[in-house]
Amino acid sequence: MKRIAILGSSGGNLFNLGGKDPEKLMSEIISQCKGANVEIAAVQFIAAVESMDVAKDHTAAVLYRWDAGEMRLTKMYEGPLKETNQAAMVLDTEIAGQIQAGQIDGIIVMSADPNQANQQAMIAAVEKRIPVVGTGGTSMALISSKGANVIATSGTTGTTNRTRAVSFMTSLCKYWGIKYHPVLGDTSTQHASVSSNPWRKINLKGIMQASLPGFIAMAIVLAISQIPALKGLSEVFDLMLKALPVVLAVIAAKQISDLDEVSIVAGVIAGTLSINGGIIGGIIGGIGAGLLVQYLFVKCVQWRFPMTTVNIVAGGFAGLISGLIMYYLIAPFALQAGELMKYLINEAISFNPIVAGVVAGLLIWPAILGGVYHAAILPIVLLEMEKTGNSFLGAVDMVGLVMVSAGITLANIIAPRDKGEAAVATPGFLINMGFGTFVEAAYPFMFSNKMVFAGAILAGGVGGGLVGVFNVRGTAYVPSFMGPLLSNNVMGFTIAMAVALLLSLVITLVANKAVRNKKNLEPTTQVEQSA
Template sequence: MKRLAVIGSSGGNLYNLGGKDPDKLMGEIAAQCKGAGVEISGVQFIAASESMDTAKESTSAILYGWDPDENRLMKRTAGSLSEINQAAAEIDHEMAGLIRAGQVDGLIVMSADPEVANRFTIEAAAELHIPVVGTGGTSMALISSKGANVIATSGTTGTTNRTRAVSFVTSLCKHWGIKYVPVLGSPGAGKLTAANKPWRRVNLKGIMQSSLPGFIAMAIVLALSQIPAFKGLSEVFDVMLKALPVVLAVIAAKQISDMDEVSIVAGVIAGALSINGGIIGGILGGIGAGLLVQFLFVKCVQWKFPMTTVNIVAGGFAGLISGLIMYYLIAPFALQAGEFIKYLINEAISFNPIVAGVIGGLLIWPAILGGVYHAAILPIVLLEMEKTGNSFLGAIDMVGLVMVSAGITLANIVAPRDKGEAAVAAPGFLINMGFGTFVEAAYPFMFSNKWVFAGAILSAGVGGGLVGVFNVRGTAYVPSFMGPLLSNNVIGFTLSMAVALLLAFAVTLVANKAARVRKQAQGDVSAQQSA
């Protein structure tokens, strides 16, 4: 296993680009090293409380070392910058000793001080000719002048903790002949995955769910624009409508490449050029940008481009290439695909809205229990909302899922089978009513009583039928009192919601009472047998 050491400081420009948070900065490096099978032998890092460009000798600072057992930074000492620079000399000698003992195969340098704080480490690295990579224009130039084997160097402008870490490890692994694929995810959160199969990270359900706040914000603006005093918001709604593909593109690009700001920039560019393709176009543009970000980033690092240039190429060109392909070739077809799906839905509703509502209501619970809801129904809801700000299936969601769940949990607060169930039901009821989500709160009561389960489906079917009767378009994921205000039929939506809630409430009350009577009868029989 190859071993490397890390030296440096929070830096001047680096301070504003991740250097002021040493744990995150080193966490990214540690994550990439782990993915490459490379061990960190030691760290000497000076973190000042402000940029080194303005820091004084009296500026407070912390000297960090490395804890090999926990694979993280450990605080060695704290004090003024002058005191910390003196204390750093001890680690500098230790690091030089490790290099001369052959226990360090490579060196990562970030805004180091090759004249004082890191002098002996740099001298040892030059003597043994180990590969050195790093950032910090002035310090890296001085390190090169001292004869160190610098294989990759760059400034810090435009870089992030992740892109720097990937660049460092890519350059070192290429030098050593080690196969390495960048690691994506959140260091310390247990979500790290290799980036060698990008298509596997395409998750349409995740993209749709993450973009939902944008659609809800648009629905709120649409509802407010119907009030005479806020009529001017109709123009804001039009702007937000155009922004939705950008939102989806950014989420898709970030999901696939996860290169921090580089992914976001690529997604914004691709999304802006995918507007004519609607939300399907935004998703496709973002996916393309995410795939290209990773490809171009790795290639540019292998070609030894400076990190600033790597980020510009990866973020700018990836977004531009994907966006132009969408703009000239795919956007019209993506838009037509979305329009065709909406056309089919509208035709089904127009043929018989009541039947469509009943069927939708009856199937909504099996859909969410079977894992189909987020994969199929939610995308259709968002496609409907793309143009009108609300949705037929969105109304069924609120009526058939949220209100039914609220009715079941309310019944278990008022008259539970067991006293302990009221405490379980109360939070679920409040979240359903207050936030228009967490329908899973009804699961324990549905799964433990077949009559409650049947009542949930029946209530959703009746509520869906009323949605069809009143031809309601609405949305869930908002407080229950706001649901009708964001719909096209305030009275119709209110009645549909109320009926579904009260029916589920009544069925659950009856089922709970029957269960209590049955339990009491069984208890009496047991008592008689014992006597």
């Protein structure tokens, strides 16, 4: 196993690009080291409370070192910068001894000071000819001039904690001939994904769910624009409608490559050029940008491009290439595919909206319980909202799921089977009514009583039928009192919501009473049998 030392400071320009949060900065390097099976042998990092460009001797600072026993970053000294630098020199001598003893195989440098705080370590690194990678224009120039074996260097402009860490580890592993795949995703958990196969990270359901706030914001603008005094907001709605593909593209690009701002920039560029393809175009453009970001980033690092250039190529070119392909080749077909799906949905609804509502209402609970809702129904809701700002199935969602769940939980607050169930039901009811989500709150009561389960499906079917009767278009995921205001039929949506809630409430009350009566009869029956 190769062992490295990490030397440097929060820097000048680096301070504004991650250096002011040293623990987060170091966590990215630690994650990449774990992904490459490289051990951290030593750390000497000076973190000041302001940029080193303006820091003074009295500026507060912290010296971090590596605790090899606990395998974590620890604070060695806190005090004025001048004294912190002096403490760092002591640690510098210790690390130099490790290098001389052959216990360190490579060095990562970030805005280091080879003339003072890191002088001894750099002298030892030059003598041992161990590879050095790093950022910081001035410090890397000085290190190179002293004869260090610098295998990759760059300024900090345009870099992020993650892109720097990936670049460092890619360069070192290539030098050593070690196989390495960048660790991406949430590096604070054990669920970080490895980029060996980015195609596996394409998750349409995740893209749709993450983009939902954008659609809800659009629906709110649409509703407000119906107020006579605020008619001018209709232009804002049209603008937001065009922005939806950008939102989806950014989410898709970041989901796949997860290289922080680089992914976001690529997604914005690809999404902007995918607007003519609608939300389907935005998703395809974002996926393409995400795949290209990761490929171009790794290739540019392997070709030893400076990190600033790596980020420009990966973020700019990936978004541009994917976006231009969408703009000239795919966007028209993506738009037609979306329009065809919306046409088929509208035709089915217009053929018999009541039947469509009843069927949707009856199936929506089995769909969410079977894991089909987010994979099939939510995309249809978003496709509908793309055109009108609200949705038929969105209204069924609010009525058949949210209101039914609210009715079930309310019944268990009013007259629960057991006293303890009221405490369980109360938070679920409040979230259902206050936020238009968390229908899972009804699960414990549905799964433990077949009558409640059947009542939920029945209430969903009746509520869905009323959505069809009033030809309502609406949305869930908003407070219940706002639901009707965001729909095309305030009174009709209100009636459908109220009926679904009351029906599920009454059925659950009856079911709970039957259970309580059964429990009350059991002791009497046992006494009679004993007699």
